[in-house]
Amino acid sequence: MTGISGADVRKLVVACDAGMGSSVMLAxxxxxxxRTTPVTVEHHPLNAIPADADVVLCQxxxxxxxxxxxxxxxxxxxxxFLGDPAVSAVVAALKQGGPVTGTVGG
Amino acid sequence: MLVRPLxxxxxxxxxxxxxxxxxxxxxxxxxxxxxxxxAPAYRTxxxxxxxxxSTYLGECVAIPHGMDSRLVQRDALAVLRLPDGVDWxxxxxxxxxxxxxxxxxxxxxxxxxxxxxxxxxxxxxxxSAAAPEDVIRMLGETT
Numbered sequence: 641m642t643g644i645s646g647a648d649v650r651k652l653v654v655a656c657d658a659g660m661g662s663s664v665m666l667a668x669x670x671x672x673x674x675r676t677t678p679v680t681v682e683h684h685p686l687n688a689i690p691a692d693a694d695v696v697l698c699q700x701x702x703x704x705x706x707x708x709x710x711x712x713x714x715x716x717x718x719x720x721f722l723g724d725p726a727v728s729a730v731v732a733a734l735k736q737g738g739p740v741t742g743t744v745g746g
Numbered sequence: 747m748l749v750r751p752l753x754x755x756x757x758x759x760x761x762x763x764x765x766x767x768x769x770x771x772x773x774x775x776x777x778x779x780x781x782x783x784x785a786p787a788y789r790t791x792x793x794x795x796x797x798x799x800s801t802y803l804g805e806c807v808a809i810p811h812g813m814d815s816r817l818v819q820r821d822a823l824a825v826l827r828l829p830d831g832v833d834w835x836x837x838x839x840x841x842x843x844x845x846x847x848x849x850x851x852x853x854x855x856x857x858x859x860x861x862x863x864x865x866x867x868x869x870x871x872x873x874s875a876a877a878p879e880d881v882i883r884m885l886g887e888t889t
Contacts, residue, residue, distance in 0.1 A: 657799065660813075660815065662801065664850070665859065721804055722803060
């Protein structure tokens with residue numbers, strides 16, 4: 641998938657390799673930021689992304705693998721765990737209902 | 747029964763020194779082992795993780811951790827400040843927050859860490875905290 645409206649997103653997954661460190665932290669941050677929205681935030685290893693994930697956030701280097709692992713989700717890659725503009729854009733879209741555009745294959 | 751906290755004063759080291767990234771990770775593993783959080787093989791898993799992908803977070807902070815949660819004996823964090831700084835594959839690191847976790851009990855504290863680092867006055871306070879208890883209090887505060 642290449643894009644989805646923020647208003648249609650119900651599940652956001654932060655995907656990673658190991659699932660102990662930075663993805664957990666980012667998921668915690670996003671859960672806080674999105675607590676006023678109906679969006680559920682989870683973190684999972686790349687090979688265990690649930691089928692009902694609408695949007696997947698992962699480090700840029702893992703984005704190709706993530707989009708193969710979750711073909712039904714919009715995959716957004718980021719570079720920084722703190723203050724990445726791509727992540728901020730997704731948060732804004734989920735809060736305001738704007739479009740979320742995938743960064744893979746586009 | 748003694749309930750051991752996720753972050754104890756003994757696991758907060760305010761003035762560590764490490765000549766390079768590998769040495770810093772070894773010091774992190776030393777502390778996690780010392781507090782009984784991980785099996786000795788966790789050290790190798792931490793070094794492997796770092797080679798695979800850097801645990802550099804931003805704002806001069808890295809969060810070293812292993813990849814095999816079976817080597818974790820109890821969930822715990824360790825905070826090591828490195829006042830002289832360490833080269834972390836091109837970035838400068840002055841604080842490591844080492845992670846040993848099987849569950850999600852540490853997620854709140856990591857989310858607090860991120861919020862603090864994005865807030866310059868609080869980040870400065872964390873970097874200059876004079877006592878381990880101050881670091882623990884800051885990371886434990888829910889915002």
